[in-house]
Amino acid sequence: MGDLKARGAPSRRFPPAPESVAKARRFVRAALGGAAPDLVDTAQLLVSELVTNVVLHARTEAEVAVRVEDGTVRVRVGDRRPDRGLVPHGCPPYAGTGLGLPLVAGLSSRRGVETGDGGKTVWFELRPEGPSRSPDGWEPAAASGGPGATVTLLDVPTALYAAARQHRHTLLREVTLAVGTGHDPGVPPEDLAVALDTSRLITASVAAALRREPSGQAIRSLPLSVPPDAEPSVQILRAVLDLAEEEARAGRLLTLPALPRQRLFHQWLFDQVVGQLAGASPTAWTMVPGEPGASPSELVTWDAGQVRASRAPTIAADERNRIIAANGPAADLLGWHPEELVGRPLATLVPEHLRKRHAAAFTSLLLSGQPRILGRSVPLPALHRDGRLIPVRLFVQPQETADGRTVFVAQLAPRAAVPGSATRPPGRARSVAQREPGRAPAAATGDPGRDADRSALERLSLLADTAAALSNASQLDEGLEEVGRILTHRLADWCAVDLFTENDQVERVSITHRSSRDTWPEEYEGRLPPVSDAARGPLARALRGAGPLLLTGPPSSGQGASPLDAHYLGLFRTMGADSAVVAPLRARRQIIGALTVARRGRDTPFTQEDLPLVHDLVHSLALGVDNLRLHQETRTIAERLQRSLLPRLPEVAYLRLAARYAASSATAQVGGDWYDCFVLPDGDTALVIGDVTGHNLDAAIAMSQLRSMLRGIAVDRQEPPETVLRHLDMANHSLYREATATCVYAVVKGREDGPWELVHSSAGHPPPLLVDADGRTRYLEDGSGLLLGVEPRTVRPRARDAVPAHSTVLLYTDGLIERRGEHLDDALERLRRHAGALAREPLDVFCDELLIGLGADSDDDIAVLAVRPVPPR
Numbered sequence: 001m002g003d004l005k006a007r008g009a010p011s012r013r014f015p016p017a018p019e020s021v022a023k024a025r026r027f028v029r030a031a032l033g034g035a036a037p038d039l040v041d042t043a044q045l046l047v048s049e050l051v052t053n054v055v056l057h058a059r060t061e062a063e064v065a066v067r068v069e070d071g072t073v074r075v076r077v078g079d080r081r082p083d084r085g086l087v088p089h090g091c092p093p094y095a096g097t098g099l100g101l102p103l104v105a106g107l108s109s110r111r112g113v114e115t116g117d118g119g120k121t122v123w124f125e126l127r128p129e130g131p132s133r134s135p136d137g138w139e140p141a142a143a144s145g146g147p148g149a150t151v152t153l154l155d156v157p158t159a160l161y162a163a164a165r166q167h168r169h170t171l172l173r174e175v176t177l178a179v180g181t182g183h184d185p186g187v188p189p190e191d192l193a194v195a196l197d198t199s200r201l202i203t204a205s206v207a208a209a210l211r212r213e214p215s216g217q218a219i220r221s222l223p224l225s226v227p228p229d230a231e232p233s234v235q236i237l238r239a240v241l242d243l244a245e246e247e248a249r250a251g252r253l254l255t256l257p258a259l260p261r262q263r264l265f266h267q268w269l270f271d272q273v274v275g276q277l278a279g280a281s282p283t284a285w286t287m288v289p290g291e292p293g294a295s296p297s298e299l300v301t302w303d304a305g306q307v308r309a310s311r312a313p314t315i316a317a318d319e320r321n322r323i324i325a326a327n328g329p330a331a332d333l334l335g336w337h338p339e340e341l342v343g344r345p346l347a348t349l350v351p352e353h354l355r356k357r358h359a360a361a362f363t364s365l366l367l368s369g370q371p372r373i374l375g376r377s378v379p380l381p382a383l384h385r386d387g388r389l390i391p392v393r394l395f396v397q398p399q400e401t402a403d404g405r406t407v408f409v410a411q412l413a414p415r416a417a418v419p420g421s422a423t424r425p426p427g428r429a430r431s432v433a434q435r436e437p438g439r440a441p442a443a444a445t446g447d448p449g450r451d452a453d454r455s456a457l458e459r460l461s462l463l464a465d466t467a468a469a470l471s472n473a474s475q476l477d478e479g480l481e482e483v484g485r486i487l488t489h490r491l492a493d494w495c496a497v498d499l500f501t502e503n504d505q506v507e508r509v510s511i512t513h514r515s516s517r518d519t520w521p522e523e524y525e526g527r528l529p530p531v532s533d534a535a536r537g538p539l540a541r542a543l544r545g546a547g548p549l550l551l552t553g554p555p556s557s558g559q560g561a562s563p564l565d566a567h568y569l570g571l572f573r574t575m576g577a578d579s580a581v582v583a584p585l586r587a588r589r590q591i592i593g594a595l596t597v598a599r600r601g602r603d604t605p606f607t608q609e610d611l612p613l614v615h616d617l618v619h620s621l622a623l624g625v626d627n628l629r630l631h632q633e634t635r636t637i638a639e640r641l642q643r644s645l646l647p648r649l650p651e652v653a654y655l656r657l658a659a660r661y662a663a664s665s666a667t668a669q670v671g672g673d674w675y676d677c678f679v680l681p682d683g684d685t686a687l688v689i690g691d692v693t694g695h696n697l698d699a700a701i702a703m704s705q706l707r708s709m710l711r712g713i714a715v716d717r718q719e720p721p722e723t724v725l726r727h728l729d730m731a732n733h734s735l736y737r738e739a740t741a742t743c744v745y746a747v748v749k750g751r752e753d754g755p756w757e758l759v760h761s762s763a764g765h766p767p768p769l770l771v772d773a774d775g776r777t778r779y780l781e782d783g784s785g786l787l788l789g790v791e792p793r794t795v796r797p798r799a800r801d802a803v804p805a806h807s808t809v810l811l812y813t814d815g816l817i818e819r820r821g822e823h824l825d826d827a828l829e830r831l832r833r834h835a836g837a838l839a840r841e842p843l844d845v846f847c848d849e850l851l852i853g854l855g856a857d858s859d860d861d862i863a864v865l866a867v868r869p870v871p872p873r
Contacts, residue, residue: 010031012063018181025047027064032073046107056176059196062079072109074124082119108126109129111123148227149227149228150223150225152224156222157400158210160261160262163400171244171258172195172196175240187240198234202226206224226277228277245258249368256367261400265285268288302316302400302401304316308338312411313412314327314410317410321346321347322343322345322346333382334349334384334385346362351383351389354380354845361373376856379851381848391414396408397409459613459616466621469486471627476509479625491597494511494513495595495597498595498596500591506530506593523567529564530564542582547583550608551606554569555568579599579605593622646661647677654870655748657866657867660851660863660864673691673861680714681718684747685748685867687745687809687867688711688865689865690703690707691742691765691813693741705732706732706788721746725743725796726792728745728788729788729792733792740788741789744811750803753871756802759799760798763785773806783797785797806868808868809866811866816862817830817831820859834854
């Protein structure tokens with residue numbers, strides 16, 4: 001490129017200030033007056049990026065030299081910091097920072113960097129024929145400084161790191177520009193300089209570690225080289241970022257604040273550097289406890305294929321609040337085709353009365369970085385295409401794309417079918433990246449007796465751990481995922497579980513393999529070809545009861561005569577296997593499926609000696625699978641029974657009525673909560689809410705009988721509430737002598753134009769809440785008596801309370817208010833405040849907001865019944 005002061009090469013120096021960027025652009029245009037216009041425009045753009053880098057990172061004067069030779073534009077941009085090598089890192093096109101060097105590499109014909117004792121110079125050439133077709137990347141500079149200390153970051157999700165890095169760079173750039181234009185964000189200039197240098201150091205260290213690691217892994221463990229005395233600098237960077245986040249939340253920066261996961265990741269990153277420099281041991285990112293919406297549990301990079309393959313209703317939206325992926329179950333639940341949903345605003349699926357709240361919550365998340373429902377199981381209604389409301393539980397988790405953007409992935413489950421944060425649907429293969437590089441069988445000691453004892457102990461441990469994984473799981477797919485992790489860590493390179501369905505079809509419910517780099521076509525997941533008479537391969541034999549079968553290589557081509565055999569052969573060819581064992585899963589004298597475990601390589605193949613272990617393994621596995629299926633079947637029956645008993649609310653001219661039911665989000669899927677509302681023969685309106693002790697099928701059955709008995713007694717006798725409850729208690733005692741339940745029976749009395757009163761009696765149930773139209777609240781605690789099942793013949797109290805027009809009477813079960821470790825008075829006070837703030841909302845909004853605000857992550861079922869008298873106009 002020649003000397004910076006070469007004859008005919010105009011040059012100029014610019015101070016380290018933001019306005020120097022615009023001055024450098026004008027200088028380039030003036031100096032290149034005779035060059036081709038497109039080359040002048042490109043030179044201005046690239047010089048702008050390089051001078052910005054000097055201002056932000058070198059913080060010295062920038063020297064720019066330009067000249068034209070035979071139509072070729074040559075430009076040099078120098079600074080006075082030779083110790084600051086280039087730190088190129090991949091950035092997506094939409095990123096606000098980190099694009100300068102990629103732009104130079106992509107638009108120039110040649111480029112390079114020269115470093116001397118007095119400074120560093122980046123140069124580039126622009127030729128009339130355009131940039132080279134295969135531009136070379138930048139050769140990263142070697143780390144400067146003396147020997148560094150090693151800090152190990154365990155289980156780093158590369159997509160989350162990319163998102164956090166981009167946000168950190170953008171925040172620091174904005175603060176730098178704000179300071180340069182005279183705005184005071186509360187950051188001392190000397191601290192800002194340290195923060196910029198430290199951020200650059202961390203970026204360079206991570207980039208170097210990533211280059212040393214194999215590419216394609218979503219989760220990595222990275223050894224970083226950092227200065228031994230970096231602790232004060234890291235703490236300054238932490239403090240500067242905290243101040244910058246405050247500025248962003250206050251709207252004084254263009255950059256939005258970080259999302260919770262990014263903030264948590266940065267705190268963990270800084271804690272690891274500071275702690276390990278002080279002698280502490282590394283803590284893996286996967287071990288970090290997080291607040292809702294900031295949990296490190298979602299490690300894998302988001303992929304639209306995960307949504308499409310999920311059997312749970314799932315929808316994904318981007319940061320613009322638009323749907324970018326939806327699967328068949330979600331579309332069926334809401335009356336759409338999946339492709340019709342993609343591109344629509346997420347508000348399409350939000351009921352009209354909640355759209356304002358949805359928009360406010362999403363905007364608040366982006367503007368403040370504070371989540372409301374992320375990482376929580378929230379009961380709310382979804383909007384069907386035909387206008388119906390579908391009660392669901394919504395569980396939203398953020399995930400990062402490969403280029404660092406954030407996607408919001410939502411599971412929607414009909415009420416009483418609760419999605420778990422760690423649940424993945426069966427039929428979707430799982431890619432499990434183990435921290436250890438491979439199986440770690442214990443080395444032989446040379447003592448046959450000790451080796452035999454240890455081998456027996458390892459086998460018992462494997463059997464115990466796989467059995468525990470299933471027995472501790474609440475969902476079949478969750479249990480099989482954990483079993484897959486155990487087997488691919490301690491026994492095999494990959495494994496597959498195939499199960500018969502109710503229709504005698506075979507479905508691959510789980511594929512697990514050690515390396516996250518391995519991929520396979522989706523055709524090897526989900527529904528398999530039928531087990532026909534022509535099927536003679538190893539899988540078909542195992543599904544008929546043969547085995548365990550030892551395979552010393554992939555099935556032969558001659559065994560691919562049937563579609564099932566060909567499918568199994570294709571799986572082996574795709575996944576790779578030099579030995580395998582396939583064995584049937586037997587439960588209650590029936591074959592319910594098959595397990596395949598496979599190993600690659602010929603160093604440690606499966607042998608005949610492994611067959612007894614696999615035999616014991618499938619025996620335990622089949623028992624666990626069968627038990628989970630029976631549990632889910634029983635739960636499904638109870639769910640259907642419970643849903644069938646939720647009544648349709650009557651239409652009463654002068655009353656507004658609304659009710660909601662939501663199953664527990666954390667423990668039981670079914671329970672004994674119920675509500676009822678009906679018009680008595682004399683024209684009064686009866687309100688009922690109750691809770692039977694227990695969370696199982698028995699509780700649901702007892703609840704159904706109580707509900708039916710109470711309605712029959714109330715309609716037939718039309719007696720006061722306390723008398724109806726006494727008759728109900730006696731009838732219940734004749735059926736369930738040991739069962740207990742709580743209940744409120746209330747009657748709304750009054751003419752169409754008022755006044756109205758609530759006559760009520762309570763059997764050990766939380767008191768009704770009266771919410772006046774102006775937001776004042778009080779609990780109707782008179783009329784409280786013993787719960788049902790204690791003393792059937794006890795005399796029960798009655799209470800009468802006036803109900804003003806446009807006020808709301810709220811009946812609810814304890815799941816809405818009770819929290820572990822919290823005093824009941826505090827819980828009731830929280831409900832009082834929340835309900836008072838909603839006093840003027842329409843009744844549907846009132847109920848939905850109560851469940852969203854108070855029912856998220858509830859450990860118990862929730863039933864809510866609200867009534868509001870509205871006189872005719």
